Amino acid sequence: MSILVNKNTRLLVQGITGQEGIFHTEKMVEYGTRVVAGVTPGKGGEWVLNGKIPVFDSVKIAKNATGANTSVIFVPARFAADAMFEAADAGMELIICITEGVPVADMMRVRNFLDQKGVRLVGPNCPGLLTPGEAKAGIIPGNIAIPGSIGVVSRSGTLTYEVLYALKNLGLGVSTCVGIGGDPVNGTNFIDTLEMFQEDPDTEKIVLIGEIGGTDEEQAAEYISKYVTKPVASFIAGRTAPPGKRMGHAGAIVQGGTGLAEDKIRALEDAGVKVADHPEQIPELL
Amino acid sequence: MSILVNKNTRLLVQGITGQEGIFHTEKMVEYGTRVVAGVTPGKGGEWVLNGKIPVFDSVKIAKNATGANTSVIFVPARFAADAMFEAADAGMELIICITEGVPVADMMRVRNFLDQKGVRLVGPNCPGLLTPGEAKAGIIPGNIAIPGSIGVVSRSGTLTYEVLYALKNLGLGVSTCVGIGGDPVNGTNFIDTLEMFQEDPDTEKIVLIGEIGGTDEEQAAEYISKYVTKPVASFIAGRTAPPGKRMGHAGAIVQGGTGLAEDKIRALEDAGVKVADHPEQIPELL
Amino acid sequence: MKLHEVYSKRIFGEHGIPIPSGDLARTAPEAEKIAKKIGFPVVIKSQVLVGGRGKAGGIRVAKNAAEAKQHAQDILDLTIKGLPVRMVLVDKAADIKTEIYLGITNDRAARKPVMMASAAGGVDIEEVARKTPEKIIKCHIDPLMGLKSYQSRDLAAGIDLPREHWAAFGKIAFGLWEAYQDSDATLAEINPLVITGGGELLAVDGKMVLDDNALFRHLDLEELRDLDVDQEAEIRARENGLSFIKLGGDIGCMVNGAGLAMTTMDIIKLFGGEPANFLDIGGGASADKVAAALEIILSDPNVKAVLFNIFGGITRCDLVARGILDALEEVKTDVPMVVRLVGTNASEGQQLLKDANMETADTLAEAAQKAVAAAKGN
C-alpha cells in the first residue's frame, strides 16, 4: 500500500502542453502512471504524446470526460493560483502543485478556499509524489527509488532525491515519497503526512527531511513524540547557512533565535528521532 | 422550553446608545431579558439605563467582561455588516440583526463568513426573537404574546405582531416567535426554524407567515411534507400586490411566474398546511 | 435603481469593456453634431427605462447628418410606454457578425452572484431562459474570491465561443464582474455583446440595476436616477423615507411594515374594497414622516377613505398618533379616516386619537370593514 497516489490514481496534468508539463508527463506515463488527461486553456481537442493523452480546455471538462481525480500542476507562477482554484472547484480530490514562485498572498487565498472545500493540496514549489512501482505525480525521478516500506516526507526538492537514491543504493525501498515543498504557505505539512504514514500498514519506518526556517520541524517533533510509534530518521539542511540570508526557498530564512538547524535537530532528537549528519547517512540510521 | 432565546440568554446589544438601541434595550430589560452588556465603539466605560448596563468599545471586550453569548444589532445599515462580523469573530453563538436596508452584497459576504464560523444569524431586517415569559431579543412588543406551545416563524415584521396579538386575544400562547426577516440574503430561514420547532418538545403547533417573492415558502412546504409532523397553519401576504412592483421588502417582488402568493398557498396546502384568508383567522385554523 | 443604457455602458467602459464611441444628446442638433464627430453610420437610441424601445421606434440607424438630425428629433418627440424620451444616445454603428449575451445577477438561493452567458444574444434573454434554458450557461461567483479566469473560460467554452475570442471575452467578463461589484449592482448585463466583422468584441447595449440599499456608497450614481419612471407621489415618498406605490382603488392605506401593508391591501379586497396605494412608513417613523405620508395619500383625488393600520414595534404608536393629528391640521380634509393602533405605546396613541374624535378599530378585520364602508359613503 501507499499514501495519496497509487496505480488507481487517475491523473490530470494542468499545463500539459508547456515545456516542463509535457516533459514530465512523458516521464510519468513511462513510469506507469495513469495520466488520463491534460488541460491547457485554448488547446482543448488536441492530443499529446502521439495521441495517447487528450487535452481539454478546462479541468471541469477534462474531469467529466475522463474521470480524473487528481491533478498535478505545471503552469507558470502567475497562473498557479487560478489553476489550483480551478482544480478544487472542479472536484479534484488531490492537487499537487509543482510550480515554484507562487506569491504568498495568492497562497493564503488558495489555502483558505481549499480548506473550505476540504481539498488536499501538496505544494506548491515541490517535487510532488512518488509511490515506487505504482505511480508518480510530479517530477521525482522514478529510477531513484524502489518499492518498499519506508515513508519519506521532505520540505526540500532535490535533497529528497539524494535520500531516495541513498536508500535505493542500499536496497531499501519506499512506500510513498511526499515532497511537501518549502514555501511559507503551502498545503499538506509534515504532521499531515506523518499521520498518514503512521496509519498506513505498509509503511514501517519514516524519513523526515527538513531545512532551516519556520517551526515546522519542531511541530513535527512534538507530533512524533505524541503520536508516531514507527521509527523516524531525519536530516535537516542548513546548519552552515549564515543567519538572515534567504537561501533560495522563501521558507529558508533564519531570523533571530528561531528556525535554526540546531533547534530543529534538538527538538527531533528529544522526540526520539535519529538525525543524520549528511543525507547519505540516513539509511544507516533506519 | 423554547428555541434560540430563553431566560438564560446573556444578551448584548450592539448600537445600544443609539435612539432605537436604547429604546428597545429598555423594553427588553423591562420584559425580564438578561441584557448584560451594550457595545458602542468610542463609548466604552459609560453605563446606560441608570447605571444598569455597562457599555463597551467592542464585542470582544464586552464578552470577556460579561459572558454575553447572544448579540442583537441595532446599528445603522452601513455599519451592520461590520457589526455582524465583529459579533461572529468575538464568539457570539447567536446574532440577531434588526437593522433594515443592509446592502445585499454585504449580506453575501456576511453569510459566507458566518457559515465558515458556524454562527447562527437571524435577520437582518427582522423583528427578532420573543420567547414569551422568558426573554426577547429584538423589537417584538412583549405584551402581545403569552407563553404557550405555538411556534411562530415569519418573514414579515409587523404582520407577525398581528398574528401574535390574534393568538393572545384567544388565549393561545407561544413557545417562541422567530422573525426571520424578508431580505433576499439573510440568516436563519423557514426550514431552519421548522426543524427547531419540530425538535422542541414544548412546541405543539406551528404558524408560518410568508409573503410574495422568492421561493422560500415553497421550499418550506416541501420540508413540511417530509419532516414536520406537528400541525402548521399559515398566512401569505401579498395576494393583491401588482406583479413587478417592489413592495417595501427587497424580497417582496413578483417576477414572471414565480414568487406569486397563489403558488405559495397551493404548495403549502398540498403539504397539509392550513392557509388563512387573513391573519386574524389563524387561531381558528390551529 | 435602474441605470440608463448610456450610464451602464460608461461604467462598463471604465472597467475595460469595449463600448462603441458615442455620446448623449438632448436635442436633435446636438445629436447631429455628435454623429458628425464619430462618423457614419450611427445608431440613435432613446434613453428610457422600459423594454421594447426598438419596436416603439426608439432606435434608428442614420447614414448621414440629415438623417441623424431627423431621426433624433423623431425619437425625442416619442413617448414610449408612457415615458417621454428626454435624451438619445448617438453611438457609432457596429458591424455585427454575432450577438451573444453576458450578464450577472444575484442568486438568492445560492447567496452568490451568478454570471450567465448565452450564444443566443440580442433577444429577450428571459424568453431564452424560459424556452431553452440549456442555452444559458451559468457560473456562480464566490463573493469573497471574485470571478476566476477559469470560470470565464468555462463560460466561453459553454457557449462554443471560438477560441480566438476567449482572451477578449475573459477581459469583458472580469470588467463586468468588477463593474457589478464596485457599483453594488443587482443586475449588470451586456445584450448583445457582439463580435464585429473585424473580430472584435463590443458591448453594444448594456443595462445595470443598482441595490437601493447600497446607494449611500454611490452618491455619484444616485444622481443619475431617472425620475420619469417614478410618479411624483412616489418621488415625494422616497424623499421622505417612505415606500409608496400608487394603485387603482379608493381606500388610502398607511401601514408600518411591508408585509402588513400588503396584508392590509389583501384584507380590504377580501371585504369588498379596493386599495388606493401601498404605503409603508417603515420603522421609527416620526410625526413629520407620518404627516408627509398622509399628504401623499390625500393627493390622490380617488381616495374616498383612509385606513391607518399601525402595529407598533420599532414604531411607537404615540408618535404615529401625533403625526396623524399634526398632518390633519396642515392638510384639512373631509375624507373619513379609520385608525387602528396596536403595540408599543398603543394606549397613549389611541387616547390621543380618541381625544380628537377619530374613528378607531381594534382588529384588522374591523378596521378594513369600517374603511370599506366609509369609502362607500356608509
Added chain:
Amino acid sequence: MKLHEVYSKRIFGEHGIPIPSGDLARTAPEAEKIAKKIGFPVVIKSQVLVGGRGKAGGIRVAKNAAEAKQHAQDILDLTIKGLPVRMVLVDKAADIKTEIYLGITNDRAARKPVMMASAAGGVDIEEVARKTPEKIIKCHIDPLMGLKSYQSRDLAAGIDLPREHWAAFGKIAFGLWEAYQDSDATLAEINPLVITGGGELLAVDGKMVLDDNALFRHLDLEELRDLDVDQEAEIRARENGLSFIKLGGDIGCMVNGAGLAMTTMDIIKLFGGEPANFLDIGGGASADKVAAALEIILSDPNVKAVLFNIFGGITRCDLVARGILDALEEVKTDVPMVVRLVGTNASEGQQLLKDANMETADTLAEAAQKAVAAAKGN
C-alpha cells in the same frame, strides 16, 4: 525586496495615510532647496537599507537653510554599514508628542496576515516583542475578508489609544492594509506613527518589504530596487534567474535546489572545507543559465575548487553537462572541478563530462571530499 523609507511612505500616502511633506534629494543643494520650500525645521534622513541609521549619524535635524545644506552634505558623504548614502529624504520635522507602532506581516503558521500595534513605538520593535510581548497587540486579518473596522478598534483599545484618535487610527490601519495587499508586501510598518502636539497622527517613518515572487504584478515597484544592498555577483545572478549568496570560503558550489545547495555547504564543512557561496540554479536550468552561474562563481578570486552537485528532477543532467562544457569554453579556467550528476538523463550528462575529461563523483560525500582535497591543492 526592501523598499526605501521614502518609497514606502509614498505608497502609504497614496493609501490615505498622513505623511510629512518632504522630498528626495541626491545632492546637498537639492536638499537645501527642498528644505526651504517645505519650511523649517526639517529632518534629513539617509536612504539606505540598513538599520541603525540614526546612531550612524544618518538622520539629522536642520533649523535653517545653511544647516540643511551642511547636514545633507555630511550625510551624503557617509557610508553606513558598508552602504554608500546616495540620497536623502528631507521631511518637515513633526512635533512629536507620542510614538506608537503599527505594522503588518504574514503569520506563516496561521496562514494569514497579522496586524500589530504597540504603544511602545519609535524603538526597535523586535526588542519590544522579545522583552515585553504583552505590549504588542495582534490581530489576524482574513485574507479574503480584509481588515474590518472593529479590528482596528480592538487594536486601538488594546494599546490604550485615546478615543479622539480612533477614527484617524482606523483610517491609517485601513490604508496600511490596502498598501500591504495592493503591493503584495510581506512587511509594511509605520514606526513611529506619531501623535503630534496638534493631535494629528502622522507616519514619520515607514518600511515595506515586497514579495519577490509577486513582483511580476508590480513592475513599477521593482524599478525602485536599491542595487547597493546586493553585491554585483548577486545582481548578475538574479538577472540570470539564479539564487546566489557569497560566503567566505574557497569551494565554489553550483547546486540545483535550495535544500540540496545548503546540504552541499553543510557537507563541505563536515569534511573540513569552507563553501565560497550558496548557488541554486533552480529548476529547468538551460545551458546558458549554467554557464552564467559558472562565470559568477569563478568571478570570486578566493575560489580554489568548484563542486557541481546536480540531482536531476526538473533539471535535466544532459543540459547541465552541456552548460558546464559551454561555460568552460568561454571562461577558460584552471580551477579544479568536481562534478556529480544524478537523476533525469544523468547517464547522458555524465558521459558528456567524462568525454571532456572532467572529474566526477557518485555520492555526495565522495564529491565533497574530492572538492575539499582539490581546494587544498591535493
